[in-house]
Amino acid sequence: MPHPNRRGALEMIAAGAATFAVPEFLSAADTGSDSPTGWLSFRATPDQRGVARTTLPMQPKLLWELTSKDGWVGTCAIAGDFVYAPALEGYLYCLERKTGKVVWKYRSIESRDENEFAPGFKAAPLIAGNTVYAGDEDGFLHAIDAATGTNRWQFETGAEIAGGAAFWNNRLILASYDSFLYCLSMDGKELWKFQTRDRINCSPAIVDHFTFVAGCDSRLRVIDIRDGTETLAVDMNDYLIASPAVVDEFLYVGSHSGVVTALNWQSGEVRWRYEGRRQFSIRASAAATDELILVGSHDKLMHAIDRNTGNIRWTFPTGARIECSAAVVDTRVFFGSGDGNIYGVSLEEGKEIWKYNAGKPISGGMAIGEKCMVVGEDASDGRLLCFA
Numbered sequence: 001m002p003h004p005n006r007r008g009a010l011e012m013i014a015a016g017a018a019t020f021a022v023p024e025f026l027s028a029a030d031t032g033s034d035s036p037t038g039w040l041s042f043r044a045t046p047d048q049r050g051v052a053r054t055t056l057p058m059q060p061k062l063l064w065e066l067t068s069k070d071g072w073v074g075t076c077a078i079a080g081d082f083v084y085a086p087a088l089e090g091y092l093y094c095l096e097r098k099t100g101k102v103v104w105k106y107r108s109i110e111s112r113d114e115n116e117f118a119p120g121f122k123a124a125p126l127i128a129g130n131t132v133y134a135g136d137e138d139g140f141l142h143a144i145d146a147a148t149g150t151n152r153w154q155f156e157t158g159a160e161i162a163g164g165a166a167f168w169n170n171r172l173i174l175a176s177y178d179s180f181l182y183c184l185s186m187d188g189k190e191l192w193k194f195q196t197r198d199r200i201n202c203s204p205a206i207v208d209h210f211t212f213v214a215g216c217d218s219r220l221r222v223i224d225i226r227d228g229t230e231t232l233a234v235d236m237n238d239y240l241i242a243s244p245a246v247v248d249e250f251l252y253v254g255s256h257s258g259v260v261t262a263l264n265w266q267s268g269e270v271r272w273r274y275e276g277r278r279q280f281s282i283r284a285s286a287a288a289t290d291e292l293i294l295v296g297s298h299d300k301l302m303h304a305i306d307r308n309t310g311n312i313r314w315t316f317p318t319g320a321r322i323e324c325s326a327a328v329v330d331t332r333v334f335f336g337s338g339d340g341n342i343y344g345v346s347l348e349e350g351k352e353i354w355k356y357n358a359g360k361p362i363s364g365g366m367a368i369g370e371k372c373m374v375v376g377e378d379a380s381d382g383r384l385l386c387f388a
Helices: 004-016
Strands: 062-068 077-079 082-086 091-096 100-107 126-128 131-135 140-145 151-156 166-168 171-175 180-185 190-196 204-205 210-214 221-224 227-234 245-247 250-254 259-264 270-275 292-294 300-304 311-318 328-330 330-334 341-346 350-359 366-369 372-376 382-387
Touching: 062 091, 077 126, 077 366, 082 131, 082 372, 091 131, 126 166, 166 204, 204 245, 259 292, 300 330, 328 366, 330 350
Parallel strands: none
Antiparallel strands: 062 382, 077 082, 082 091, 091 100, 126 131, 131 140, 140 151, 166 171, 171 180, 180 190, 204 210, 210 221, 221 227, 245 250, 250 259, 259 270, 292 300, 300 311, 328 330, 330 341, 341 350, 366 372, 372 382
16 A cells, blocks of 8 residues: 655655765666666566576676675666665665666665664565666565666555565566565556465566465465466465476475475476475575576575476585575576575586685575676675676
8 A cells, every 4th residue: 555654755865865976877778677688586587487698707706896784685686787786774776787886775764864774675676667666674665766766656565575576567566474465556556466374475476477476375376467366276285485486387496394396387286396305494496497497405405406307416515504596697507505605506517617705694696687696695794796
């Protein structure tokens, strides 16, 4: 529902609190919202496969870094010449992709007092048209002008927004901890909402006119976006924290108890289930290539699963649990670990071909777009790191 008081405050702070002036050359057309090589949402594309549409050097070098007092747990969006970065300190940053310079920063509350708590941005931003959509810990979805950082509107849900919004045919799809899946018009008006039985942590995936939502009520649901009707509900018998990835008629998602399921979302039939040797929670969302499902687990391993059979191809060990949602580019998969390292591993053999020691846990998802890779450290005074 609209929230006029907070909305007015946000319009003032968004326009007046930018650290740097908005460059005169930055127009709506420059924001890169239609870039075919960008990373415009949590998993880059509506089907949430986590596969980059760009290139990256074989040995990426650190290009720039930006420190935030509370660290970074949300996945960034990369569009054109800009990176849109959600920070736990309550700011959404627009940064120059090549330099890391702050173009503008948008705060989730009216106050400019840095000692006053501001709800953080955990959810990945969505770039659609000339607008950035970002949900905060208080349950507000903010629609922000991508060029200027000014507030356009906001929509209030009943609880925290942990997952990114999705876009379909001039509609926005949004999930909240209040147990509802929302469909909004592009001006922030509610068109319909669907109630589940518990919190929804995921970012909804979209294929055709269907959206896919997994939540803490242990159900995987398929919803027709046109009218909000449920076309399929499958009891997965476990909490679902990760977001689903979809390839054709099959959907792939990991569960709290460590099971990865391949589900035919049209028929509801399970194609396969995969369990590692040790069953630890899976909170990272899977990356899906034509051949592999790649997902990290609290068992400290990256698992590469044959997409057709559900058999293991390889595992790659790290020194701590993996919550980072991996990103694929060409023949490599990149991901971070709680051990403070960012890894680049070959898809074919599961061998390490690149590593960067950040020194602090990496739990936010990887973003690879416009020939660069961006990820943040999940710790006090954590850095946002950009490689190219």
